[in-house]
Amino acid sequence: MTRILLHGAGRMARRVARQTRTCNEFELLGLVARSEPANVQEHDYYAALDEIDRPVDLLIDFTLPGGTRVAAQWCGRKGVALLSGTTGLSVEDTHALELAASKVPVLWAPNMSHGVALMTRLVRQVARDFGAGAKIKIRDIHHKHKVDAPSGTALTLGEEVKAGLAEPPTADLEFASVREGELVSEHTVSFTAADEVVEITHKALNRDVFARGALKAGAWLVNQRPGYYTTSDWLKSA
Numbered sequence: 150m151t152r153i154l155l156h157g158a159g160r161m162a163r164r165v166a167r168q169t170r171t172c173n174e175f176e177l178l179g180l181v182a183r184s185e186p187a188n189v190q191e192h193d194y195y196a197a198l199d200e201i202d203r204p205v206d207l208l209i210d211f212t213l214p215g216g217t218r219v220a221a222q223w224c225g226r227k228g229v230a231l232l233s234g235t236t237g238l239s240v241e242d243t244h245a246l247e248l249a250a251s252k253v254p255v256l257w258a259p260n261m262s263h264g265v266a267l268m269t270r271l272v273r274q275v276a277r278d279f280g281a282g283a284k285i286k287i288r289d290i291h292h293k294h295k296v297d298a299p300s301g302t303a304l305t306l307g308e309e310v311k312a313g314l315a316e317p318p319t320a321d322l323e324f325a326s327v328r329e330g331e332l333v334s335e336h337t338v339s340f341t342a343a344d345e346v347v348e349i350t351h352k353a354l355n356r357d358v359f360a361r362g363a364l365k366a367g368a369w370l371v372n373q374r375p376g377y378y379t380t381s382d383w384l385k386s387a
């Protein structure tokens with residue numbers, strides 16, 4: 150059984166907590182959050198990681214930038230595997246993850262859904278075979294509470310487009326972000342050539358898709374050597 154601690158108590162962390170109840174391979178030790186969440190009676194609550202004195206196999210971090218850095222430092226010190234889905238990270242946050250990855254397995258992914266992992270592969274292929282000379286647009290639509298724009302997933306899709314383009318990239322790449330209502334997440338990459346358009350879209354219908362992905366990836370991660378992993382590493386070997 151994998152002993153999991155959740156860092157954060159927001160929309161995503163609560164989804165992950167709920168999902169742990171549906172499978173008996175995980176034991177949820179509790180939530181770590183700066184402010185006490187509602188319904189805390191369902192789970193143990195800790196105000197800071199330094200309060201934890203129980204053995205932990207995996208820390209799942211869905212916080213905001215700054216939180217991830219604290220998580221990385223704690224996991225490195227305590228020898229705990231770290232899976233983070235937090236987006237909008239600074240260079241310093243990413244550096245902290247890399248530093249932790251020299252001591253423990255670390256997986257960071259801006260999107261834990263299987264569909265988006267597949268989309269990133271398809272996007273690279275379309276960029277390679279169709280992208281040169283095309284106008285390429287990456288659009289992300291999210292709920293109004295999301296703080297970072299473009300989304301972490303949109304930026305990763307952009308990296309895949311650049312990787313797929315012929316050298317040197319001749320395409321015109323543009324990002325657009327919409328923040329409105331309560332829509333979970335939608336990403337579209339469109340390649341507009343002179344006479345035709347290729348579009349790839351992924352829509353997350355609810356947050357369970359990310360929560361389930363995080364738990365599956367986490368179950369894989371705890372059995373890996375120290376290192377910095379992506380969802381592609383997980384899906385390749387899962």
Ligand SMILES: NC(=O)c1ccc[n+]([C@@H]2O[C@H](COP(=O)([O-])OP(=O)(O)OC[C@H]3O[C@@H](n4cnc5c(N)ncnc54)[C@H](OP(=O)(O)O)[C@@H]3O)[C@@H](O)[C@H]2O)c1
Binds near residue numbers: 158211258295
């Ligand atoms: N990878 C994926 O698949 C995926 C999917 C959806 C969302 N996300 C990302 O996951 C993150 C969380 O999203 P969400 O919707 O759950 O956000 P949210 O509802 O705003 O929750 C954020 C949580 O992080 C805590 N937090 C913020 N700063 C912190 C810090 N410095 N130290 C410790 N805790 C801190 C907040 O606690 P306080 O009350 O104390 O501020 C809150 O509990 C975002 O970056 C979002 O973009 C990723």
